[in-house]
Amino acid sequence: MTHSFDRGYWNRIWDGDRAAAMATSQPNPHLMREVSDLAPGTALDAGCGAGAEAIWLATGGWQVTGADIATAALAHAAERAAASGLADRVRWVEADLSTWQPDARYDLVTTHYAHPAMPQLDFYDRIASWVAPAGTLLIVGHLHDQDHASTAGHGHDETEPPASASVTAADITARLDPLVWDLRTARESHRTLTGHGGHPVSIRDVVVRASRRS
Numbered sequence: 001m002t003h004s005f006d007r008g009y010w011n012r013i014w015d016g017d018r019a020a021a022m023a024t025s026q027p028n029p030h031l032m033r034e035v036s037d038l039a040p041g042t043a044l045d046a047g048c049g050a051g052a053e054a055i056w057l058a059t060g061g062w063q064v065t066g067a068d069i070a071t072a073a074l075a076h077a078a079e080r081a082a083a084s085g086l087a088d089r090v091r092w093v094e095a096d097l098s099t100w101q102p103d104a105r106y107d108l109v110t111t112h113y114a115h116p117a118m119p120q121l122d123f124y125d126r127i128a129s130w131v132a133p134a135g136t137l138l139i140v141g142h143l144h145d146q147d148h149a150s151t152a153g154h155g156h157d158e159t160e161p162p163a164s165a166s167v168t169a170a171d172i173t174a175r176l177d178p179l180v181w182d183l184r185t186a187r188e189s190h191r192t193l194t195g196h197g198g199h200p201v202s203i204r205d206v207v208v209r210a211s212r213r214s
């Protein structure tokens with residue numbers, strides 16, 4: 001299903017009330033867990049937001065490209081990288097990933113909750129095509145949960161991802177041709193974060209990791 005999460009939407013989010021909190025996000029725990037056994041190489045964080053994951057990868061020796069459609073998100077990311085002394089280890093690219101083409105493939109392509117104005121699974125197909133031979137695809141997304149998914153999107157209730165942006169592990173793995181991909185992880189999980197006002201927020205995640213066969 002096509003939805004309206006276009007450049008204007010994301011720029012409004014990153015210029016809005018929640019931006020300050022989003023700009024202090026911590027690296028995604030699924031990334032930290034899934035990447036720990038990989039040798040560093042080149043990495044793309046697709047829809048990197050304020051850069052927590054890209055910066056974490058750079059700290060671990062990866063040569064990282066963080067790409068996002070929102071100007072303000074990348075400004076936060078560049079500031080954080082500079083504050084960490086990693087400004088020269090991450091390249092920030094302002095791009096619409098539904099049309100952008102990389103000039104090389106990456107040893108790791110990862111994405112965390114990015115949902116552009118194109119069907120979610122088509123987006124995952126697209127970024128999967130940017131993984132180099134023997135490289136890794138890591139998708140961390142909103143888990144589709146019929147009882148909790150909203151039709152509206154982010155902004156008001158962070159516990160309810162938009163239905164059009166949410167998927168299941170089976171949705172993703174069905175798109176990964178076993179002749180091309182060696183599936184390493186397909187997991188659905190819940191975790192609790194501290195949200196606005198210190199209230200606990202339940203996050204439902206889907207995590208899929210696969211290695212491209214040589």
Ligand SMILES: C[S@@+](CC[C@H](N)C(=O)[O-])C[C@H]1O[C@@H](n2cnc3c(N)ncnc32)[C@H](O)[C@@H]1O
Nearest residue numbers: 010047048049068069070096097112114115116
């Ligand atoms: C929910 S935020 C997640 C940000 C970050 N990955 C994180 O986990 O904190 C989704 C991000 O995807 C970006 N995004 C959405 N559509 C995009 C597109 N077409 N191209 C590039 N980035 C996009 C948004 O600007 C936003 O920063």
